[in-house]
Amino acid sequence: MRDSLGLIETKGLVPAIEAADAMCKAANIELIGYENVGSGLVTVMVKGDVGAVNAAVESGIEAAQKVGTVVSHRVIARPHNDIEKIASQHRA
Numbered sequence: 001m002r003d004s005l006g007l008i009e010t011k012g013l014v015p016a017i018e019a020a021d022a023m024c025k026a027a028n029i030e031l032i033g034y035e036n037v038g039s040g041l042v043t044v045m046v047k048g049d050v051g052a053v054n055a056a057v058e059s060g061i062e063a064a065q066k067v068g069t070v071v072s073h074r075v076i077a078r079p080h081n082d083i084e085k086i087a088s089q090h091r092a
Contacts, residue, residue, distance in 0.1 A: 003030075005076045005083065006053040008060050009043040015068030016042035022063035027052035032087050041071060045087055050077050 006029070010016045016034060024031055029048035036042055046056055057075050064070050076083070 002078070003047040004050040004053040005032075005079045005087065006046045006048075006057040006060075006074070007043055007076075008057060008064060008073045009037070009041055009071045010064050011040050011069040011071055013042050015064040015070065016044050018067050019060035019064035019070075020044045020046075023056035023060040026059035027056040029053055029056045047087070050075070 006023070008016070008019045008023075010019060013036075020031055020034070023029060023044070023046050027048065029046045029052050032045040032047055034042055034044045044060070046053060046060075048056070053075050057073055061070050061073055
């Protein structure tokens with residue numbers, strides 16, 4: 001995986017969808033998919049160049065907080081190639 005990886009975890013599906021929508025509109029990134037973690041937690045994953053992913057995640061956090069709760073977020077600038085094995089299991 002040469003692209004950066006961006007993750008936002010929310011409490012509930014609605015803020016996760018709101019975050020995904022805002023991220024896709026904010027920057028030139030690719031929506032990888034989402035994971036329903038359990039206990040109401042949903043993680044949205046995106047990839048792209050590091051600047052675009054940073055901008056997208058910031059926008060996604062802001063949008064999700066307007067309708068729900070953001071539990072955590074992370075941008076990994078250059079994830080190890082093996083991370084692709086995990087992310088590819090959750091394709092949109």
